[in-house]
Amino acid sequence: MQNIFFDSSETLIRIVLSSVIVYICIVAFHKVSGKRSTSQLNNFDWVVTVMIGSIGASTIVLDNVPIVEGMASIVSLLALQYLVTKYAAISPEFANFIVSEPRVVFYQGQFLPEAMRKERLTRQEIECAMRSEGIHDYDQVAAVVFESDAKLTIIPKRDPLDRLDEQGNIKPSDTLKPLY
Numbered sequence: 001m002q003n004i005f006f007d008s009s010e011t012l013i014r015i016v017l018s019s020v021i022v023y024i025c026i027v028a029f030h031k032v033s034g035k036r037s038t039s040q041l042n043n044f045d046w047v048v049t050v051m052i053g054s055i056g057a058s059t060i061v062l063d064n065v066p067i068v069e070g071m072a073s074i075v076s077l078l079a080l081q082y083l084v085t086k087y088a089a090i091s092p093e094f095a096n097f098i099v100s101e102p103r104v105v106f107y108q109g110q111f112l113p114e115a116m117r118k119e120r121l122t123r124q125e126i127e128c129a130m131r132s133e134g135i136h137d138y139d140q141v142a143a144v145v146f147e148s149d150a151k152l153t154i155i156p157k158r159d160p161l162d163r164l165d166e167q168g169n170i171k172p173s174d175t176l177k178p179l180y
Helices: 009-033 043-061 067-090 092-098 113-119 123-132
Strands: 103-107 141-146 152-156
Touching (some): 067 092, 103 113, 123 141
16 A cells, blocks of 8 residues: 555656657657547457557556657557558458448338347447437438447438339438448
8 A cells, every 4th residue: 555645756757757758649640640540430440549548558657668668569559550451441351351340230110130139239229329310210210220330320211202213112222232
């Protein structure tokens, strides 16, 4: 229980200086690496964001992690993220490997229990997403998609005249076609 509230002035000064330096470096690194480095587009982006936070905190608080080493590891993670996302942008196979596929969990007024079970979603979570979009009735919704970034997207029904193809069949929306 020794040093629970205060260790020393030297430790406090080191933590304050480390905080300022690490903060400036992380902001600068993210500015250089682009918007993708702070996004949470998929699980990979989220993992990198959490790792950077952990490394930043360790660099600030732990006296055995020098600032240069902490920043080198953050730069390494951002470089890896850049390379992985760059390769995923040109290789559909690789993109499919690292990015979760979106899944329809509600379609044409029906909850899809098998899809919900696979994604570990409850009816209440889907209904909450509908309410947050101002949806009052299931018949206002064409589909609900559980996206790669773990968000629920509500696709409202289209105008009835816009929903039919040349043969009079109901056509799916352009954004839902790839999910079939």
